[in-house]
Every structure is written in structure tokens, then in C-alpha cells.
Amino acid sequence: MSEFSGFVWRHAKIEIVMIGLAGLGMTMTSAFAANKACDGVKVEVTEARKTEYAPLVAAAMGSKVKPAQVTFSAIMESGNWSAAYASTPAADDGMMFFQTVNGKKHFRDVWGGYAEPSEKPELVSWAKKLGAPQGLADCFAETVTE
Numbered sequence: 001m002s003e004f005s006g007f008v009w010r011h012a013k014i015e016i017v018m019i020g021l022a023g024l025g026m027t028m029t030s031a032f033a034a035n036k037a038c039d040g041v042k043v044e045v046t047e048a049r050k051t052e053y054a055p056l057v058a059a060a061m062g063s064k065v066k067p068a069q070v071t072f073s074a075i076m077e078s079g080n081w082s083a084a085y086a087s088t089p090a091a092d093d094g095m096m097f098f099q100t101v102n103g104k105k106h107f108r109d110v111w112g113g114y115a116e117p118s119e120k121p122e123l124v125s126w127a128k129k130l131g132a133p134q135g136l137a138d139c140f141a142e143t144v145t146e
């Protein structure tokens with residue numbers, strides 16, 4: 001290998017590493033932003049929570065799906081409100097909102113589609129008009145625009 005081609009190869013390896021680190025930084029920044037927006041909101045997707053929410057999602061969709069067909073990308077809870085980002089074979093993915101009244105979760109509405117980060121204020125406003133608390137509205141908007 002000539003001295004010049006060795007220099008080019010070392011330079012290329014440095015560029016690849018720099019690009020990789022930049023991508024990692026963007027991913028970490030995005031995750032940090034979501035964590036910050038979700039401060040005070042319970043966001044763990046556990047087996048127990050999936051088991052609790054799958055029948056709620058299935059019931060909200062009528063008889064189109066069975067609880068075993070529901071998968072989750074996110075489940076978040078704040079106060080007596082919660083939202084589950086669910087996938088089913090019968091519909092596009094959506095964030096389903098529930099309100100707990102007298103100890104029972106009731107389906108309130110669903111948001112589906114695609115949103116740009118610039119649309120976060122509108123998403124927060126929509127969730128708050130529904131009745132969701134500020135923290136859940138912020139977390140929802142951050143989650144669906146990541």
C-alpha cells in the first residue's frame with residue numbers, strides 16, 4: 001500500500017467513526033428529549049401493562065381484533081389518564097387515550113397518523129382538549145414525533 005493510499009484509508013476510517021458518533025449523538029439527544037418530555041409520566045411497557053391494556057384496545061376496536069393480536073410501542077400513564085400506542089392487524093397504529101373513572105379505564109379517543117416535530121403544539125392542544133393532563137399531552141406529542 002502506498003503512503004498516499006494509506007493516508008486516504010486512515011482518513012476514511014476517521015470519517016466513518018465521526019459519522020457513527022454523530023448518529024449516536026442524534027439518537028441520544030432524541031432519547032434525552034423524550035425522557036425530558038415524559039418527566040413525571042409512567043412510561044414502562046411491561047408484560048403486566050401489556051396484559052392490562054390489550055383487552056382495552058381490543059374492546060375499543062369492537063370485535064375486529066383479539067387482545068392477543070395487540071402489540072405496543074408505548075404505554076404511558078399520568079394521574080387518571082393513560083395512552084397506549086398500539087398496533088393491530090385491523091387498523092393503522094394509533095395512540096389510544098383512556099380515562100380512569102371509578103377505578104375503570106374508559107376509551108376516550110385515538111390519534112393516528114404521522115406528525116412532524118413542528119406539530120407538537122397542536123398535538124399537545126388536542127390531547128389537553130380531550131382532558132389529558134399536561135405531562136401526558138407533552139409525552140404523547142414527543143413520542144409520536146420522534
